[in-house]
Amino acid sequence: xxxxxxxxxxxxxxxxxxxxxxxxxxxxxxxxxxxxxxxxxxxxxxxxxxxxxxxxxxxxxxxxxxxxxxxxxxxxxxxxxxxxxxxxxxxxxxxxxxx
Numbered sequence: 001x002x003x004x005x006x007x008x009x010x011x012x013x014x015x016x017x018x019x020x021x022x023x024x025x026x027x028x029x030x031x032x033x034x035x036x037x038x039x040x041x042x043x044x045x046x047x048x049x050x051x052x053x054x055x056x057x058x059x060x061x062x063x064x065x066x067x068x069x070x071x072x073x074x075x076x077x078x079x080x081x082x083x084x085x086x087x088x089x090x091x092x093x094x095x096x097x098x099x
Contacts, residue, residue, distance in 0.1 A: 001026065003033045007040045008050045009057075017057045025061055038068040046075065047084040055091035063094065074098070 001014045009017075018026055029036055043053055056063055063071070074097060075083055086093040 001030065003037060004040075007037060007053070008044075009054060013054050013057075017054075017061075020058050021061055029061070029064060032065065035067055036064045039064055039066065039071055042068050042071060046080055047088070049088050052088050052091055056087075056094065059091055060094045 001018060004014050004017070005011070040053055043056075044050075078097065083093075083097065086096075
C-alpha cells in the first residue's frame with residue numbers, strides 16, 4: 001500500500017486503512033493500484049480533500065474498486081461542485097450517489 005504515499009496519504013493513514021479493512025479488500029486494492037491511483041488523482045482534481053480520501057478508504061473503500069471512467073460518469077450526472085462540497089463535509093453522503 002506504499003503507493004498511497006505518492007497520493008498524499010502518510011504511513012499512519014496506510015496503517016489505519018489496512019487495519020480497518022479485510023485482507024481480501026486490501027489485496028484487491030493492491031492488485032488494482034494503478035486504477036486506485038487514477039481514481040484518487042481524479043478526486044483530487046475535482047477538489048476532494050486528502051482527509052475525505054482517507055475517510056473514503058476507511059468507510060467507503062468500494063469507490064476505489066470502480067474505474068476512473070465510472071466515477072467520472074456518475075459525477076457528471078450530478079453537479080460536481082455540490083458533490084465535492086458534500087463529500088468534503090461528510091464522506092457518508094457518498095451513499096446518496098448512485099453508482
